[in-house]
Amino acid sequence: MEVININESQVIKKNLADKKIKINTHLIKVRKALPKDVYAIYNIACSVGSKSKDSTQGFLMDNYVSRPNKYKKFFSKKINELDYFYIAESNIAVGFLMAYTKEQWLKENPDWIQDIYWAPDFDINRTNDFIVIDKTAILAGQTGKGIGSKLYKKLIDDIKRENINNIFAETIISPTPNFASLSFRKKQRYTLAGVRYEGYDNKTYTDLIYYKSV
Ligand SMILES: CC(C)(COP(=O)(O)OP(=O)(O)OC[C@H]1O[C@@H](n2cnc3c(N)ncnc32)[C@H](O)[C@@H]1OP(=O)(O)O)[C@@H](O)C(=O)NCCC(=O)NCCS
Numbered sequence: 001m002e003v004i005n006i007n008e009s010q011v012i013k014k015n016l017a018d019k020k021i022k023i024n025t026h027l028i029k030v031r032k033a034l035p036k037d038v039y040a041i042y043n044i045a046c047s048v049g050s051k052s053k054d055s056t057q058g059f060l061m062d063n064y065v066s067r068p069n070k071y072k073k074f075f076s077k078k079i080n081e082l083d084y085f086y087i088a089e090s091n092i093a094v095g096f097l098m099a100y101t102k103e104q105w106l107k108e109n110p111d112w113i114q115d116i117y118w119a120p121d122f123d124i125n126r127t128n129d130f131i132v133i134d135k136t137a138i139l140a141g142q143t144g145k146g147i148g149s150k151l152y153k154k155l156i157d158d159i160k161r162e163n164i165n166n167i168f169a170e171t172i173i174s175p176t177p178n179f180a181s182l183s184f185r186k187k188q189r190y191t192l193a194g195v196r197y198e199g200y201d202n203k204t205y206t207d208l209i210y211y212k213s214v
Pocket residue numbers: 048056057058059060135136137138139142143144145146147148149150178179180181183184185187
């Protein structure tokens with residue numbers, strides 16, 4: 001069993017308690033994530049990805065707090081591998097977004113397109129080239145301040161330059177619905193493209209597949 005390093009868990013708790021941290025949203029910059037950002041990214045993931053899942057505030061599926069080394073290695077690898085991995089920061093790091101190109105995504109999820117029950121009116125040609133936004137997380141207590149929108153805008157600006165015009169993103173609706181994510185998809189004008197069932201940790205998860213053309 002992995003034991004959480006005391007300093008690390010203290011920092012996580014401090015961040016959770018620091019809901020009063022004043023973030024000047026005008027100073028928030030979004031940039032590509034670098035290897036040195038692993039700790040900050042892991043810390044943000046822990047703040048919204050622990051054992052308990054909060055439907056209202058939103059959550060990440062994994063329990064990042066449970067296995068620090070595994071997840072830090074995971075983020076390190078993804079920072080090096082992925083073309084579209086961003087961090088948002090002002091005085092502290094406050095959010096990240098991790099997205100895959102079609103090739104990168106299908107390498108890890110080869111049956112993804114076939115596994116989805118696509119909506120009858122969804123044009124499947126839109127899967128010819130796409131980006132999948134796999135994870136977006138804003139530090140607990142800092143949501144609803146426009147940080148997620150800034151991360152999405154940066155990604156959209158970058159993929160348009162590469163002539164990629166299709167974005168997919170998944171939202172969990174069962175066993176615990178992610179209401180913050182559902183609301184965010186609506187606000188960002190995503191449309192429902194399909195649904196998929198995913199086995200994870202001995203449970204079946206239901207994911208809504210959202211689509212946006214940019
Ligand atoms: C979902 C998430 C990425 C949105 O980022 P954000 O910085 O909070 O979003 P923005 O401030 O840019 O946009 C605000 C919109 O997001 C949605 N939203 C954000 N937090 C919300 C909450 N706690 N409850 C309901 N809706 C929420 C709403 O639609 C909101 O619009 P409104 O203010 O008009 O109601 C963020 O809440 C988050 O990281 N949650 C925890 C992790 C998570 O659920 N990740 C799933 C990724 S989609």
